[in-house]
Amino acid sequence: MFDNLSDRLESVFKRLKGYGRLSEDNIQEGLREVRLALLEADVNFRVVKDFVARVRERAVGREVMESLTPAQQVVKIVHDELVALLGGRNRQLDLSGRQPAVLLLVGLQGSGKTTTAAKLARWLLSKGRAPYLVPADVYRPAAVEQLRVLGERIGVPVHPTDTSRPPVETAREAVARAGLQGLDTVIVDTAGRLHVDEALMGELRDLKARLEPQEILLVADAMTGQDAVNIAGKFDADLSLTGVILTKVEGDARGGAALSIQAVTGTPIKFVGVGEKLDQLEPFHPERIADRILGMGDVLTxxxxxxxxxxxxxxxxxxxxxxxxxxxxxxxxxxxxxxxxxxxxxxxxxxxxxxxxxxxxxxxxxxxxxxxxxxxxxxxxxxxxxxxxxxxxxxxxxxxxxxxxxxxxxxxxxxxxxxxxxxxxxxxxxxxxxxxxxxxxxxx
Known part of the structure; x- marks a missing residue:
């Protein structure tokens, strides 16, 4: 996802290393290139402005100008600020409190929500949890069947949804059934729309009020760039999101959504979908992503x-x-x-x-x-x-x-x-x- 951004930043830092000793003019020139690289990666322009200002403030200070390796110090500053921009640290799911824990997955149609529900269930299963999948999209019968098939494939039980009943009734019944069966995590796959509308939000607000979920996770398509950030802002305003799952990051996305969502909405990215297979969901680690962007690899992952x-x-x-x-x-x-x-x-x-x-x-x-x-x-x-x-x-x-x-x-x-x-x-x-x-x- 960050290939183009990585290449651009690498060329900037290579040029800075060629100067030996850095001056304010060298740093300003380098930061102009960093700014362009971020804008080309579809990062929100206000986020870019604030990011470059923070880097400039630190880069022209004594820790860089008097360093024996000033270019490396600039790389370290950019790395630190990228980590902060991406959320600072890995944010884990909140599965505490009332059991079974309820995770509400929301998002627009086509964002990969149903597949992500199965991926998340598989991930929780690998961590020793006992998940229960709930198809709550009663408007698209294929979604119910799709989740049933995916649940079978990963060995996770799926609630037998009756599409003639309201989603809230289905979800409440599913939570009660999960408790009786000793299942500790309920994943509710809600209905999506082609765009954010009042009917969608009203239904989701109703589900939130009746289920009191520990997590409300927006599933957003990274390929949509700044649209993903705008969508996150709208969902957050209505539902107070607790996290975001970015899908399709293995595609030709430029990375703008990942670098902007936390800064614009204050909502942390908790997982990223790195492929189509059901085992290709990874927890989001800001420091590791910053390492990848700056070409430092990701040995821990x-x-x-x-x-x-x-x-x-x-x-x-x-x-x-x-x-x-x-x-x-x-x-x-x-x-x-x-x-x-x-x-x-x-x-x-x-x-x-x-x-x-x-x-x-x-x-x-x-x-x-x-x-x-x-x-x-x-x-x-x-x-x-x-x-x-x-x-x-x-x-x-x-x-x-x-x-x-x-x-x-x-x-x-x-x-x-x-x-x-x-x-x-x-x-x-x-x-x-x-x-x-x-x-x-x-x-x-």
Whole structure:
């Protein structure tokens, strides 16, 4: 989402570093570029004005002008102010008080509200909660069926909504049923409209009064830029929002909504949807987002993704196999699958400090996702004996594997050659490199 902004800011800071010692004129020139970069990213112009003023006030002070590394000090100031602009810290859901906790999801039609309800339920399930999904959009029968199907997919119960009844009655009945069934979190997916209107707001005010939810979360489409900020302002004025979930941030959004919502409405962003899959909802961490914008990577999120997708017992088994020189093509395939569960390669690599930016600059070096699919298909086309010992794969077997995987013999040869080189590297590392690895950690 922040690619263009990151590129622009990187060029500004590179120019500042070239000056060696900074003057007020250098800083003013750099801040003009920062201002333009933020405006191009569709950040609210008042927010940009205040942001640049705060940075300027600090940047022309003694901490920068008398520093041995003034350009780095400016980067630090911009980073600090970006964190503040984004809300300062991660804001967690309020699930305290009356149980079951009630989360009311509101927003316009097409913002991804129903899918987000399922994503949020899946996330809560992973945290040990027992969620209950409530389709309260009685005007769009497909929404009820959609949520039922999504609930089945993630293993979360869904309230059997009767579309002939008012949404308030349905929601109150659902909360009572959740309590009787021992479910501790009710997620109410409300009806959306094509635009904010009094009928929509009246219904939502009624739901708020009758349910007394702990959280009222606006689901907003990041692709709409400043419209998302305006919509947040209108919903907040009527409902006193407790948080925002930004969807579609993996698309071509410029980042203006994320950088403006907190400052304009005072409503914190609590989650971001980073993809279409039901596991692609992440808590919003202002400091980590600021790191990504400034090209510093996001190691903490990368570690959390790895912990969520990697099987610790399996990792320990693989480490033991590496020590014994018993790492097979089957193990290699399993590792590829776990890597793909963490997200796209581009997303994963962009979280490694410096690496994502370098790969983006060096066009053609970004790994091709389709190559991973081909590799997995080739390994799947092998027999168990071939996966355990690739040396038995002769010419006729290579042709059979290529036909079975829809690839070429050259593709099969390339995979086997790369695997043999990797096995040789592991053998060298085994003599000393693995001894110092923490328990359960693999060398890649």
């Amino acid at each position: 990368l570690i959390e993704k790895a912990q969520a997708t990697m099987d610790r017992r399996r990792a320990q088994e693989l480490q033991e196999k590496l020590r014994k020189d018993a790492f097979t093509l089957e193990d290699f395939r399993d590792q590829l699958r776990q890597l793909r569960r963490m997200g796209s390669l581009e997303q994963v690599l962009s979280m490694i400090p410096g690496l994502g930016a370098q790969l983006k600059k060096a066009k053609g070096l970004m790994p091709d996702e389709r190559e991973l699919v081909r590799v997995e298909a080739i390994i799947d086309s092998m027999t168990p004996a071939e996966r355990r010992n690739y040396r038995v794969i002769n010419g006729s077997r290579r042709r059979r594997i290529a036909r079975g995987s829809g690839t070429t013999v050259q593709d099969v040869n390339r995979l086997l050659k790369n695997y043999a080189q990797m096995a040789k590297m592991f053998k060298k590392m085994r003599k000393g490199g693995f001894r110092n690895l923490p328990q359960g950690m693999l060398p890649w």
